[in-house]
Every structure is written in structure tokens, then in C-alpha cells.
Amino acid sequence: MSEIKRYNNSLNLSHVVEAQQFDRETILNNLFPLVDRMKANVAKGARKKALRGYQVISWFEESSTRTAASFALAVDWLGGKIVYSTENAKTFSSRAKGESIEDTIRILSECYHADIVVGRFANNGDAVAAASVAVGKTFIVNAGDGDNQHPTQALLDMYTIHEKFERLDNLTIGLVGDLANGRTVKSLAYLCGKFEGIKLYLVSPEQCKLDQGVKDYLNKHHVFYEEADDLRPVAQELDVLYVTRPQLERDTKLTEADMEPGRFSVDQTVLAELPDEAIILHPLPRTWELPTFVDIDLRACYFEQAENGLYMRMALLKMISHSLPKR
Amino acid sequence: MSEIKRYNNSLNLSHVVEAQQFDRETILNNLFPLVDRMKANVAKGARKKALRGYQVISWFEESSTRTAASFALAVDWLGGKIVYSTENAKTFSSRAKGESIEDTIRILSECYHADIVVGRFANNGDAVAAASVAVGKTFIVNAGDGDNQHPTQALLDMYTIHEKFERLDNLTIGLVGDLANGRTVKSLAYLCGKFEGIKLYLVSPEQCKLDQGVKDYLNKHHVFYEEADDLRPVAQELDVLYVTRPQLERDTKLTEADMEPGRFSVDQTVLAELPDEAIILHPLPRTWELPTFVDIDLRACYFEQAENGLYMRMALLKMISHSLPKR
Amino acid sequence: MSEIKRYNNSLNLSHVVEAQQFDRETILNNLFPLVDRMKANVAKGARKKALRGYQVISWFEESSTRTAASFALAVDWLGGKIVYSTENAKTFSSRAKGESIEDTIRILSECYHADIVVGRFANNGDAVAAASVAVGKTFIVNAGDGDNQHPTQALLDMYTIHEKFERLDNLTIGLVGDLANGRTVKSLAYLCGKFEGIKLYLVSPEQCKLDQGVKDYLNKHHVFYEEADDLRPVAQELDVLYVTRPQLERDTKLTEADMEPGRFSVDQTVLAELPDEAIILHPLPRTWELPTFVDIDLRACYFEQAENGLYMRMALLKMISHSLPKR
Numbered sequence: 001m002s003e004i005k006r007y008n009n010s011l012n013l014s015h016v017v018e019a020q021q022f023d024r025e026t027i028l029n030n031l032f033p034l035v036d037r038m039k040a041n042v043a044k045g046a047r048k049k050a051l052r053g054y055q056v057i058s059w060f061e062e063s064s065t066r067t068a069a070s071f072a073l074a075v076d077w078l079g080g081k082i083v084y085s086t087e088n089a090k091t092f093s094s095r096a097k098g099e100s101i102e103d104t105i106r107i108l109s110e111c112y113h114a115d116i117v118v119g120r121f122a123n124n125g126d127a128v129a130a131a132s133v134a135v136g137k138t139f140i141v142n143a144g145d146g147d148n149q150h151p152t153q154a155l156l157d158m159y160t161i162h163e164k165f166e167r168l169d170n171l172t173i174g175l176v177g178d179l180a181n182g183r184t185v186k187s188l189a190y191l192c193g194k195f196e197g198i199k200l201y202l203v204s205p206e207q208c209k210l211d212q213g214v215k216d217y218l219n220k221h222h223v224f225y226e227e228a229d230d231l232r233p234v235a236q237e238l239d240v241l242y243v244t245r246p247q248l249e250r251d252t253k254l255t256e257a258d259m260e261p262g263r264f265s266v267d268q269t270v271l272a273e274l275p276d277e278a279i280i281l282h283p284l285p286r287t288w289e290l291p292t293f294v295d296i297d298l299r300a301c302y303f304e305q306a307e308n309g310l311y312m313r314m315a316l317l318k319m320i321s322h323s324l325p326k327r
Numbered sequence: 328m329s330e331i332k333r334y335n336n337s338l339n340l341s342h343v344v345e346a347q348q349f350d351r352e353t354i355l356n357n358l359f360p361l362v363d364r365m366k367a368n369v370a371k372g373a374r375k376k377a378l379r380g381y382q383v384i385s386w387f388e389e390s391s392t393r394t395a396a397s398f399a400l401a402v403d404w405l406g407g408k409i410v411y412s413t414e415n416a417k418t419f420s421s422r423a424k425g426e427s428i429e430d431t432i433r434i435l436s437e438c439y440h441a442d443i444v445v446g447r448f449a450n451n452g453d454a455v456a457a458a459s460v461a462v463g464k465t466f467i468v469n470a471g472d473g474d475n476q477h478p479t480q481a482l483l484d485m486y487t488i489h490e491k492f493e494r495l496d497n498l499t500i501g502l503v504g505d506l507a508n509g510r511t512v513k514s515l516a517y518l519c520g521k522f523e524g525i526k527l528y529l530v531s532p533e534q535c536k537l538d539q540g541v542k543d544y545l546n547k548h549h550v551f552y553e554e555a556d557d558l559r560p561v562a563q564e565l566d567v568l569y570v571t572r573p574q575l576e577r578d579t580k581l582t583e584a585d586m587e588p589g590r591f592s593v594d595q596t597v598l599a600e601l602p603d604e605a606i607i608l609h610p611l612p613r614t615w616e617l618p619t620f621v622d623i624d625l626r627a628c629y630f631e632q633a634e635n636g637l638y639m640r641m642a643l644l645k646m647i648s649h650s651l652p653k654r
Numbered sequence: 655m656s657e658i659k660r661y662n663n664s665l666n667l668s669h670v671v672e673a674q675q676f677d678r679e680t681i682l683n684n685l686f687p688l689v690d691r692m693k694a695n696v697a698k699g700a701r702k703k704a705l706r707g708y709q710v711i712s713w714f715e716e717s718s719t720r721t722a723a724s725f726a727l728a729v730d731w732l733g734g735k736i737v738y739s740t741e742n743a744k745t746f747s748s749r750a751k752g753e754s755i756e757d758t759i760r761i762l763s764e765c766y767h768a769d770i771v772v773g774r775f776a777n778n779g780d781a782v783a784a785a786s787v788a789v790g791k792t793f794i795v796n797a798g799d800g801d802n803q804h805p806t807q808a809l810l811d812m813y814t815i816h817e818k819f820e821r822l823d824n825l826t827i828g829l830v831g832d833l834a835n836g837r838t839v840k841s842l843a844y845l846c847g848k849f850e851g852i853k854l855y856l857v858s859p860e861q862c863k864l865d866q867g868v869k870d871y872l873n874k875h876h877v878f879y880e881e882a883d884d885l886r887p888v889a890q891e892l893d894v895l896y897v898t899r900p901q902l903e904r905d906t907k908l909t910e911a912d913m914e915p916g917r918f919s920v921d922q923t924v925l926a927e928l929p930d931e932a933i934i935l936h937p938l939p940r941t942w943e944l945p946t947f948v949d950i951d952l953r954a955c956y957f958e959q960a961e962n963g964l965y966m967r968m969a970l971l972k973m974i975s976h977s978l979p980k981r
Contacts, residue, residue, distance in 0.1 A: 042440065045652075047380065053701065063418070063420055063424070064420070065426070065431060066421065069384070069411045069434070069435065070439060072410055081730065083730045084723045084726035086719075086722075089719075091742075094717065094718070096717050097899070099939035102946075103939060104719060107957075107960050111960040111961035111963070111964065112723060112961070114727070248425075249423075249424065284430065285421035286426070287425045303434075310440075369767065390751070391748070392761065393748065400709060400768070403737045414740055611757065611761070612748035612751045613757065614752045614753075634765035
């Protein structure tokens, strides 16, 4: 309770653009307790008014289901309104006519005074660019920018891990799949740098390895990592098995060998090797790398993980609401 | 009045997935009187609160105007909100990344707790699949699935026929056009099986004949039907002339002969043959098969039919609201 | 104050379909003072109820950002709701199945009783067609029809000019760029015909000249115009430099010579020639014809112009609300 009070009084979140912006204390002491509260509110059916009277814009340049829908539902639970939304701005907005993201955001912010813009951006770095030109009291939430970052996803991933293990230090996490093109994995890696004693197994095909820039960050922040080209031998060491989808829409190429069951995907061998107390996560949507027979495994937590997305986005929006002018 | 009371107390509609799920008594004694009431409410401008506080998702994988708009307006008349909508989920949601309908619906239902998902599904059978995984208190409304069914359309068609004839028994109905690919016609045929003494003329080109499965159903339920390859000779026997559009987007191929005016379309000959007390219906949109000169014919009822779509969807949503937890 | 009172009592705007429908007195005495009031309301954060309980449909057949978003926000500021919206109706509505605009609008109006339909139409003349079939109390707002007209844009342009010069008579305006395909420029030219002593420079490549029909209108209404093929020599005479984007999506072809900086675009030479008290406008989105280095020039008014779009659309919707039945 004292935590929550402290949070209410001290934390005014503004833009949410990259995972690194959140520090350990904010995550553990402010954000996660608030997510707990949001979860309890939804369970009770308690609608809140934090966003009442505010105008939220949902600006999606690329396809999405979970992210767009959970933000929309989160806004509604908080009493706000998505006043304008576009689900394919890359093709159907002025962006298609060659408008820069800076001009677009200046319009929504400086000219139209939107309070919050939840944006999925087609290009890497556009969330930062958007925040840099948003004026006055318009706040930007990065709902994914290119293959760069997806901070709200990484935060909900960490929340789910914390919910299960009651800690974020001293964990062994296997990141499996398309580590080159998955923005989720990058944001998650950045967050790992905030905690102690995390070991990462980076299990990916040769052509899908994690960016050197992210690995440099891991080194600098004392996150131990090891690259691997097969999930099966390392599965037994994992607390968290975090599987991702090959991003075929971003031209990820897989060989026949890459698609061998268990290598970069979950099969019965992996399930047999994985410790009983481990958990299996996936940002979804999934394809063949996470077969539906895994769903009944007690370690499967990816639907709870998706559910936490609603609560995490509610919590982030509520924190932003503290920075908005009174209505 | 006693009917309505009875309805309010006894009928809790949950999922709406296929026309067959409705029985004669529900249709005539519960649903239609409620549609009447909705129509009267709208005429009076009386907004209602049946859906107040509930979160409705409008999930359209394929293009639509009438269905999507009328559901949206129906939700608003009932005091509810479309909290999240997508108008082309096939291309712009995670469905485009290979997600199964089961995963999508689990997310919207189990994870995000949507109250109602109004879905137009690209694939046959996905409405049933969706309802099978929706948990708790999320209800699915089939707003068309592939070329399989469109139950809310068929119900509004029947309501319009009932409004004009004050009965649904002992009618001769001509179903004209693309009977192979039109989901509306199939749902309508299924509903015909609930009533007595209906005779259907199935008037279609050879390559667009009604599915054998539907014809088996008609046989089993004692609906007499006769296939024909020209509308003109049978027009004089019809109570209801139900014209449909060739579904060119579903690769319906028509020959030059098929497009001869009056054969599978309405022309002056058809109008001359059609009895004075008959009515002309069309689910719309229409193309050349129903020329605009028919609009001033007193037997033309297709715009009233479309209007009834608003009231029918209000009634169905109101019936579903009885099954939702109190808010 | 007396102006506003008079306006409130006398002006009931119905459809907004083309610039010519507005006369000088309505613009100066009724509309502009109301825009001022809307601007003041937004600055104070004063939400209004003019549209409360009304159902607005946002029907966009083509891509848009500014127009669609500003209408959506305007509706919200006035307490109304966009009950149904489509952002790419050309592809994803029944229009894609061959439905005529007349049928579409009859459905939204006659069948579904929408109060206001804000429409961006793919085809020239469809706004007029829409208004001609809208029955009862459904009003159409033309948010751009093909390359024909964009009256709300032209009105906000004129408002911005009036805000700066406190007059609309006796001004020299340079219209620069793609005058053949830009609907904004055409609507603006029509509005110029309502005022006295306006001189237009029509600065465009040979293949992008203003339509003869618009020029005939200008002649008839005593608007002096001169065509030019280079901006630089005429810049020094301008009060208003109105730059437009080559509408590449409408197959505008430009030669290498056309793209020479300063010829049909703004460069340092143009800025040097342009009088100090002149203003630079652009309907946005912009591409290379208006480089971002112009943004810090004190004469650059295009973001204020965009902002005025919100207030202008609020004012127009408020005027329409006076014609709607009481709710």
C-alpha cells in the first residue's frame, strides 16, 4: 500500500519509447504493483476514470491484434476514448503520400492536441522521432517500431516472469528463434540489463542472431549470454523458455534444418528436458514453432502472458495520465 | 405483451453461429416481437442501456458495409461500445501472420475478456470454431463465415417476409442467382426448414447451384424445392423473389447467356410476370442483377429489408445481453 | 456577440458538398466567428454537447490523416460519437463489390438513420450524389471527392488567411504546384470568387494546369488570374504563397525541370523574394516542394493552418447540428 501511494505521488510517466528508459526501481516498486492493482480492478469489473475526457489516438502503421486490441480495451477500462484510430497507416494515411513521421506527429500533437498517441511504427526509431517532436502534453507510447523495440511487450513479459518466480534476478532465460528481426526479444534483452545474475541463452539460426548492438549492451550491463544453435541441449538449464516466431514478413529465411522440431521450436524432447518449475512464454502470434499440444502443459504461460498485456498497458496508461493536465 | 415478458424471462441467447440454431418458436415468439420493439424504439429515438458498460469487438476479416455498420449502430442504440474494431483482419491482424482463429479468439475472450465479438470470418466454419474456444462470458456473433453462413442476414430476411405476409408457412420463394457461393442463401434455406409448406425455386446457372448438403437438409425438413435455369417462367408463382449478386470475388464465372436480362436477374418481363402481392428482396450490395428502375416498383422491399437489419441486430444483441454478467 | 447570436438563430447548415455553396456573408459573419469560438473552447478545454446523442459515420474511401483525424476529434469535442468508421472503403466496403454510392448512402441514411456522414469519396461528384439521395435528417459532409473538391479544407485555408490579414479582399495569392489534380486548390479558387480584388497566380507545370472550368468560374466572378511556369519571378508580389504537393498517386508526371528548386517549390530564393508580411500555406502532407528548413521561417503558417482544420470542422459540424432533430 505504501508502495502504491509513493507511486501515485512520485511517478509521472511521459513517453514510453524504449525498454531502457525504465529502471529497476520503477519496474519493481512502481509499475508492477500498479499492474497488480489493474488486474484486480478488471477481475472486480471496476471501471476507472483515469483517462476520462482524454483523447487517445491509436496509430498503427502495421498489422497487430494483441497490441492494438489490448491498448483499446485498456483505454476503455480507464474511462478514456480512442477518438481516432487507423489500423494500416502505412498504406492508408498521409504516410503513404510520403509524409514524414515528424510531420504526422506534429499534426496530431501540436495541431490537434491529442493527449496520447499509441503508435506502431513501420520504421525503426520512429517512436523516438515521434516523441522528439510531440509538444505540450501529447505523450507517445511505442507499440512497436520496425524490428527495433517493443517496450510494452517486454515489460509484460517481465511481469509474467516476476509473477511466477517472484524475482527477476538470478534467472536463466532461453530466447529462441528469430532474434535478428524480433523487436520483442531486443526490448527484453535491454530489460535484462536492469537485473542481476541473469543468464541468457540466445538460441537462433546463424542468419537470425541477435544484433551486436544488443549484445554490447548485455556485456556492458553484466548480463551473461551464450549463443546456441539448438534448443534441446540447453532446455534443461532454463527457468524461462521464451519462444518467438520467425518473422517471415521481415524476410527471415529458414533452412530445412532450422525447422527440425526441437531445434528452434518446442517438441516433446524439449518438454522432457525442460525443468518442471520452468515456464514457457511466447509473445504470440505463434506458428509451427509452438504447437498447440504444448497448451495443456502446466508450464505453458503464454496466454496468461497475453492477458497480462491488458493489465500492463492499463498501468502504463495510468502512469501517463498522471502527467496529463487535469480535465 | 405477454410474449415479450416471457421472452425477457426465458431467453438468454449466447453465441449466434448458424441459422439452424434458431427454432420456430424462438423466431416467431421471442425474436420477432423483440425486433418490433427495437424498431419502435429507434422510431422514437429511445436509446437503451442493455449493453451499457459492455465491451464489444467488431472483428471483420473481410469487407462489409451493411453488416459492420448496422452492428455498430445497433451497439450504440443499446448503449454499448465497439471498443476495438478491425475492418480487414485478414490482411492487417495477426491472422495475416498465420495465427489460427482459435488463438485469436482465445486472446479476445480468455485474455482480454471481451463481452461480445461480432465476427466476419474469411473461412467457412470459423464462427463455430470461434464459439468453441470462447470461454467465460464472451459471446460470438457470426456476421458471415466464408461462403458458409450468414445467420443474422437470414433472420432479417425472414423478418421482412413475415412483416409483409404475416406468416412464414405456405410461401413460395424464388432464390435467384449465385446459390453456390452466397452464404445468405444457405442460411435462408436452413431457416426455411423450420416452417411448413415452403416451396423454393432454386434459380441459378448450372455452375452456381446450391450445395447438395443444403438440399439434403431441405429434403430432410420437408421443404419442397425445384431447380430452374430461368427466372421468367417461374416468376408468376412466387410470393417472394429473392435475388442475389454473383459473388465475382469468390470466382463465380458467368457465361454471356447467364447474364441475359430476366434469366437470373430482374427485368421488365420478370416484373410483369411477378404477382402484384409478391415482394422483391435482395441482401445487397447489388449489381446488374437488380437494376435501379426496380426501386420504384411497389413490390421492391430490399431497402426496408436492409433497415430491418439494424433492428434484427439490436434484438439479437439484446438477447445476448441477458446472458452477460451484470455490470 | 450580436453576430454569434444572429448566427445561432439563423443559420442551419445541412450538407457541405462544395465550396461554392457558401456565400461571403455566411463565411465572414457566421462561420468565421464560430470558428473563433471553437478555437477558444478548445483552448479552455471546454467540451460541448452540440452533437451529444447523434450518430456520425466516418466514411473514407481513400487515405487521409488530417481530414479524418480532425473530423474525429471535432466530433468528440462536440460531444458526439463516430459510431462507425471505415478508412479504406474503396477496397473494404461493399463499394469494392460494385455498389453505387447512391445505394451506399441510401443504406446509411434511409435504412440506418445516421445523422451525419463525413465522406471522402474516390470519385468526382460523389459528394453531390450522396447528398442527393440522403433522406430525412442525414447530412453529408464532403471531406474530399476525387480530384474535384475539398470544401472544408478551402474554408480553413481562407480562415487562416483572414486570421493573418483580417480581410479576404484585395489579396494576391500564388497557387503553386499540381493545380490539375489538387481538389484543395479548386475549392479555394471557387471561394476566391466570393471576394473582391483577388489576384491569383497559377504557378504550375504545363501538364498540371488548373481546369478550364475553374478558370471560367474565375473569369465570371471577376477574379483576376495569371498563369506562370516559375514561382521565383512572382514570389515578390504575393501576400499568400499557397504550395501544393504533386499528387503522384493521381499519376501526375513531373519532368526533371519541374523539380528544380524554387520553380514549383520553396527554396531560399523564393524565401528571399517573398515579402516579409506574406504567409506560406500548404494543405499538407508535403514532400520535397516544401522543405523542412522553411518551418522556422516566421511566414510559415501551415501548421497553424492544419490546427485551424480542427476548429473549422467543429464549427461546420456545430452548424449542421442546428439542423438535426432534437435528441
